[in-house]
Amino acid sequence: MQIPSHPDAFETLCLQAADDGRGDALFGECLSRARKVARPFMVGEEFPSVYLEFPLIGDPFLDVTALYRELEPETRIDSKAAGGTGPLIDWYTSEGSQVEEVSCGFELDVKDSDLPRAAVHFQPRQHWELVEPFCKAIGEPDRAALYLDLARRMPQG
Numbered sequence: 001m002q003i004p005s006h007p008d009a010f011e012t013l014c015l016q017a018a019d020d021g022r023g024d025a026l027f028g029e030c031l032s033r034a035r036k037v038a039r040p041f042m043v044g045e046e047f048p049s050v051y052l053e054f055p056l057i058g059d060p061f062l063d064v065t066a067l068y069r070e071l072e073p074e075t076r077i078d079s080k081a082a083g084g085t086g087p088l089i090d091w092y093t094s095e096g097s098q099v100e101e102v103s104c105g106f107e108l109d110v111k112d113s114d115l116p117r118a119a120v121h122f123q124p125r126q127h128w129e130l131v132e133p134f135c136k137a138i139g140e141p142d143r144a145a146l147y148l149d150l151a152r153r154m155p156q157g
Contacts, residue, residue: 028060
């Protein structure tokens with residue numbers, strides 16, 4: 001048996017999630033769009049953690065989040081929605097992925113046919129020393145102080 005590529009594995013995940021009529025009820029018209037736009041984000045040697053987010057009430061739609069524990073140097077995502085994230089991926093492959101609990105990724109809002117730029121996801125856990133370099137890597141160095149201030153005020157655990 002041949003091991004499926006990451007894009008093919010994502011396709012299978014989507015088909016299973018939509019099986020037995022769940023697709024229209026949970027995702028509306030967004031699932032076919034998600035299957036197309038998320039494929040380029042299925043990168044790395046290890047299959048990313050994939051989350052399909054949909055509302056429990058109201059009109060159905062879908063957001064797709066892909067989180068990476070590890071990425072190889074010089075990984076790139078061939079999608080306009082990931083535009084300008086090369087420095088982030090370079091930083092993550094050299095520094096962020098070296099810490100076991102840390103993850104990084106992207107959230108795709110596929111509700112509308114006009115796909116916005118992917119939101120960047122970063123989970124430093126308790127590794128606050130990574131927040132400032134992460135914010136620099138995404139071109140938002142001033143955001144580090146805001147994040148760290150909020151993190152200090154949050155209850156532990």
